[in-house]
Amino acid sequence: MTITLTDNATNSTSKTVTLKTEADSLYSVGEYVSYTPSKTNYSISASLTGENSSQTINPSELNLWRVIRKNSDGSIDLVSEYVSSIRILFNGKEGYKKYIGTLNTIASQYETSGITSGSRYMGYDGQTENITDETALNKSAPWTEQTTASNSPKGSTREAQGGGDVLYETDTDLVKAACGNLIAYKVNATTSAQSYWLASRVFSKISSSSSSWTFGARGVRYNGIVSGSALYGYGGGGMSSYLRPIVTLKAGIQASSGDGTKANPWKVN
Numbered sequence: 001m002t003i004t005l006t007d008n009a010t011n012s013t014s015k016t017v018t019l020k021t022e023a024d025s026l027y028s029v030g031e032y033v034s035y036t037p038s039k040t041n042y043s044i045s046a047s048l049t050g051e052n053s054s055q056t057i058n059p060s061e062l063n064l065w066r067v068i069r070k071n072s073d074g075s076i077d078l079v080s081e082y083v084s085s086i087r088i089l090f091n092g093k094e095g096y097k098k099y100i101g102t103l104n105t106i107a108s109q110y111e112t113s114g115i116t117s118g119s120r121y122m123g124y125d126g127q128t129e130n131i132t133d134e135t136a137l138n139k140s141a142p143w144t145e146q147t148t149a150s151n152s153p154k155g156s157t158r159e160a161q162g163g164g165d166v167l168y169e170t171d172t173d174l175v176k177a178a179c180g181n182l183i184a185y186k187v188n189a190t191t192s193a194q195s196y197w198l199a200s201r202v203f204s205k206i207s208s209s210s211s212s213w214t215f216g217a218r219g220v221r222y223n224g225i226v227s228g229s230a231l232y233g234y235g236g237g238g239m240s241s242y243l244r245p246i247v248t249l250k251a252g253i254q255a256s257s258g259d260g261t262k263a264n265p266w267k268v269n
Helices: 092-108 169-179
Strands: 002-006 012-016 032-034 042-044 055-057 064-070 076-080 088-090 116-121 184-186 189-194 196-205 213-220 226-233 239-241 245-249
Touching (some): 042 092, 064 169, 076 169, 088 092, 092 116, 092 213, 092 226, 092 245, 116 196, 226 239
Antiparallel strands (some): 032 064, 042 055, 076 245, 196 213, 213 226
């Protein structure tokens, strides 16, 4: 905004200043936000997980969130304080291929028109959402060495074929900085911490044997440590874990009440 100042001698000076709005002063990183997604039911198709049947979640059950980032456009990234009340299963080649894309689809169910401007599943930072190049998946021994950050960067052929990534670290660093750690409790049952999925793949060579390998999915364990779970390959199988999505609050959304504490979070709907 440009403000023009005029003195008594009719001399004028123009100065550009930035006015701080009420929204700018709210939602500090680490603070709590009461936000209830509009959907109360979503069925996850079996074709998206590699399971034999669909799985159903209630997005509206996750209604307490933490601020993890204030974006330059004024929007706010929020991570759910709790994880979902049910576990979601992924299994086999199809589950592995679609794992990250499915998690992002699930995360989008936690959006609300007019309040959020987007979403992502925790850990997503540009990884291949749905693997279409099955070259590595169909080999008896895809690679002779364990995947590392240096040989599976974002956009590389190996990452696109399922070679794994460490891109989840962007979100885990944000959450640790905002919340202190990665530990999360199940909504409405907060007596013990639970594991939950991360949007990140990992290729593991189990031993020196060329046939001992798995394609897996990363997650956060009950103690807050990141680890991998086998979905497909030698010794692979299905795994289940809880959900912890991230949504983006639209720029300019005002809180109707609250002070940002857990006992009295900012209320946006």
